[in-house]
Amino acid sequence: MQTIEARFEIVTPMFIGGGNPDEVELRPPSIKGALRFWWRALHWGQCLGIQNNNISDALTLLHEREAALFGAAANDDKYGQGKLQIRLTLEENLREYPRPTNLPSGQAYLLGQGLYHFDNGLLKKALDANQHFTIHLKLANDVKPEPVLNTLLIWGLLGGLGSRSRKGWGSVAIRSLIYKKSLGEDGRAIEVPDTTNTYKTKVQELLMDLAPCLPPFTAFSKKTRIDLSKIGNNALTLLGGIGQEMQMYRSYGRRDRQGNHVVGNQPAEQNFGNDHDLILDFFGHRSITTHPERVIFGLPHNYFFSNGAKVDVHAVDATTGSEHRRSSPLFIHIHKFTSGDCIAVQSLLKANFLPATDKIQLKAKTALNLACSVDWNVINQYLDRFNTKETII
Secondary structure, rough: OOEEEEEEEEOOOOEEEEOOOOOOOOOOHHHHHHHHHHHHHHHHHHHHHOOOHHHHHHHHHHHHHHHHHHOOOOOOOOOOOOOEEEEEEEEEOOOOOOOOOOHHHHHHHHOOOOOEEOEEEEEEOOOOOOOOOOEEEOOOOOHHHHHHHHHHHHHHOEEOOOOOOOOOOOOOEEEEEEEOOOOOOOEEEEOOOOOHHHHHHHHHHHHHEEOOOOOOOOOOOOOOOOEEEEOOOOOHHHHHHHHHHHHHHOOOOOOOOOOOEEOEEEEOOOHHHHHHHHHHHHHHOOOOOOOOOHHHOOOOOOOOOOOOOOEEEEEEOOOOOOOOOOOOOOOEEEOOOOOOOOOEEEEOOOOOOOOEEEEEEEEEEEEEEEEEOOHHHHHHHHHHOOOOOOOOO
């Protein structure tokens, strides 16, 4: 039996629940779900290449390999529980994140309405940062260890865990990685980057085998962009800076007492005034033919106006009418080195935004379905705002 031991640090507070949704708990099923996601994202290009760029065949191969490794549904006798077992150990009793009644605006913006209210503060419990956990994996002897090792690395360099993990909350940093071919032998330590330069090199090494075209789901490809956007020595301050920049870029602003539109205490840029006007036109029953540009950041994407107007924007299956989410293709990750230095990493994983049968629906008292036509430059222009950025992929 092969074994892998991977140690991680929680870099930013992690909003994650267990059996009781009102409590915070780090559990193996949540970790397994994260590993499945990053495994798929990392191995799409390889499967596409094996199947000579046939997307349908590549999806079948990817599904078969994922099911063989991680297990399949309970009623799938072919794969069962898979060839990977996960055990979790905590180095200390994990502390809860103290609930501040007032967060900096950038941090609050990235939490969103479901986790933070300006009057009541945090609405959910979270695990505090600067704590560690270790994952112990057992692999069947016929499993190649490299794909699993690489998945642990990419998750610990770009990812996180829990609610709002794509917004930088619950970021995790890999601290050590040890592989044993059998239980009795000495372990082999896998190099883990601990400086900005070694971090860049490792990410580039892990992402060498990329699909040439836009993936059908969220995965790495040659269309992927990864930026080191900012540096600092405090993870939460760095996260707040990212949130403030995103809020300035995306927000229309609220009127202050003088009637000026502001974001926080700064004049609003109103980069997407057309989105604002388009939604008002829809609410006023005037004809529109396109959806807001900002849907590219993910759906649902809702609007609230001072006059009480509310418009929901979400994805719908045009054949069934069912609404569903489209998670953001932009991943914010705060990475911390053992020196205490931190980098804010933003990864844009472009993919088919919605299935071909889906529409983008605007809904108030009436509903309107519109063809999906997204512009990836909306996110690229946001990423370009960071003057000290370095694009590494």
